[in-house]
Amino acid sequence: MNERKAVNYMDGSRRSGQISVPVVSVDTAADVRRRGSAVERQVAVLPVGSFEQHGPYLPLATDTLVACAIAREVAAAYPVHLLPPVTISCSHEHAGWPGTVSISSVTLHAVVRDIADSLARSGIDALVVVNGHGGNYVLGNVVQESAGRDPLMALFPAAEDWESARERAGVETSLLSDMHAGEIETSILLHCHPELVRPGYESTDFVADDRRHLLTLGMSGYTESGVIGRPSLASAEKGQRLLAELVESFAAYFSLVTSPKRPPRPEPGGERG
Template identity: 55%
Template structure:
């Protein structure tokens, strides 16, 4: 890779990211090959970025059961970290504690739970204060390692520490790790401490699932950003992400907030993977083609334009000049014009996902339908919600398929001319696994938009 300095970093990032995805999907051999490809450019990487790639190589080698190669990669990652700088804009988070946690994860993969527990415990003694969520994740993984060792007391103590941090930070990732711990503690479920932990985790799960729909953009599906002002100050993001949804009908089984929920879910996946400033959503937009259906509310295109223009001005005053609009509603045609006009003086705004991003996601997830036939409340939207927010999906989607191709006068006659139910697509084909794969692909595609904005040198996160 040659040319401007960011080009090789972009390639390295893609290899490393795909290595992580492949390894987590059970294809550790492919993951190891991709990580090794990233390391061809080791001489061009900062020490901390080099360390990130090496820990991913270790992760893949652990998945292959290659203990010696795993240990070698971890040692090399620690050596690279020692040469680095906490202020590294791409990988400053890659501390000794972070690498140690990854080393312990590898030991779990290698069925060396005793060694894993020792390493988790050691890393907990020196996590940076700004990485509290990672520290909580480490506690949760220590609990799992202790459960594998049948150390019930140790598992309980670590899990309680993780739960406290999860509740304080609102981390769904820590809670999900603890939910996976519960089956491992099942043989001891009658013990007082295990029974109490299960009750606490069941309450946490119930709180997430039972939040009313009017508050669904809060804890139930973790859609609103929870960062504090000091979080943003510490992170110093250069790119903001603005979800734009709608409030429109989606048949009898998906809520009016579907597009807003999906835009927020995609935005959160992006914020979990990249150092961006995630904004709360715009939840009403241009849904005029759905006006015949009860509950739909729209604003004018000029109002949506003005709101986004004001948001951009406010961001610029705080030093953030790049914006990615995550659009959850296909009828927001004005967003293309906003992006077009904003970039006259140079790349500052991108619209995501584009048609090509959605098509790659459909292919990656193995969706049966295509983008035109699966237009509304169909396979892709239902799959995403089944995975990320199943409490928003009501019964009935399995019998709701409706084919309406072509639709030549949709903008003239509206949705009512082509569907009585409000559905155009194949929701019966939806599955949670497809939704997860769609989000994985979209998260990977997002880096192309950072590159287009000239920000691909700041893409490194976990």
Template identity: 50%
Template sequence: MSEFTGWLHQDAGELDEAMAWTNRAIQLANEAGAPELAAYVAVRRSNIDSDRRDTRAALDHASAAGMEGLSIPMTNPDVISTETSPDVASRGSKIAVLSIGSFEQHGDILPLSTDTIVATQIASMVARANNLWLLPPITVSCSQEHTDWPGTISIPAATLIRLVEGIVASARAQGAEHVVLINGHGGNYVLQNVVQEASDLSLFPGRSDWTAAREAAGLKTNAHDDMHAGELEISILLHCAPDLVGPDFKHQDHLADSRPHLLTHGLRAYTDTGIIGSPSLASAKKGAAILEAVATLFVDHVSGVRASM
């Protein structure tokens, strides 16, 4: 059924949905111990990749379909640096980039690691483009408002402060003169205070940066209405990690514009699914445009950092 649904979406030109359903079919075939069926569906996935003009993915899936002991290649987003010590030494950057994500529910359409994936994609992208030192990510942070859902792990704000301060102190000892915190979780309010109290720290993207990126990418929602697992986050993962997006994202919209007691009652008071926003409006094209806009905005940010050093 998942495979057939994928075909229907492909025939309708809905390639993001087709890809999500075809990935689900491959997963089910592998779990059932049916490599021949998985290979057959992988050929269909290769065809979808071709329609999306993703030649590399199309070749990978076509190749995997013909391999004995089939292992379908899945997207591997940049979550942690694979640089060697000599790589860091040869770069000699005095500016480091520290991504901070979370491990919290995003309904049944995105993984618990979504915020970490978003933060690390931005961090690795801007580090490469600006020749900066990419630090290992913080993958757990302040997610208390999501703890009504299984899987969410949250730490106190004081613990996050100590963790950031410890990593920054170690980076300073290695020669870093400034650390940019790349925050992927809106609930990490305390990071603003951390940056306020240190002359060699900055925070990116800010609220105005996300607003500008939304506008540049043509998103139809704003940050308030599209708060969690909505148009923005689904779009980014459709672009950089499409295999991690649940196939039913087009039918999960939930609006809760008034959330006066979010911090005291948590997200469960406003949504049963854990989603607040419009995932149905998401697309891989928008995701690519969001990240491109963020990368452009970071150039101004890092220029200001360099001018102050």
């Protein structure tokens, strides 16, 4: 049975053994108030996943489970408020498989923006969106458009954070090749939810690096199984190291959003890129 070391949580508790932490927060209002009283700037973390095919051996909720795993580890290491996940997002490229459910980018934009506005009214100073699905391009626009508004927003992890975590965790597949249900996602689930990984992932490797027409053709234009990557190389140990490295990378984001000096507001008619 896969085990993990005990973790010191911000509430002072320690949890160890097989991971079965609820996907949603079990905080009470008193917990939120107590955590908030210990810091000057209030930071919330919002996991955003998806509900889409991940081949024959990973669950439809894989991206949500990955986003929640990252957010949960971040919340264990930093004084942040962990929000429940957004579980359905922009998965239109996976429409060729049964089980996939999508919402429009306009809807996802509105949902995240509404959550941010609600948090601002509740006294939250910053919101970090933890994205678990590569097709949620619109999340970058939400953060970009939040400049000069409350709360301050950030999107995590960036490609650079994944690349650093991949290298340090010993993941062999490049980010280009490890596109979907591959070594990274399978490793994280083997660490966090091994009971959800079905037999067969060891023999379903498939690489399709040239995906220039992905937005037009969807995933079915490149893979029959739904897998693009090398899940056979996955391990629970790599999953644990990936999460640990991402938690380290989050330090720069936490420092940025808790800095007393906010990024400058854009000037009307200023520089255009």
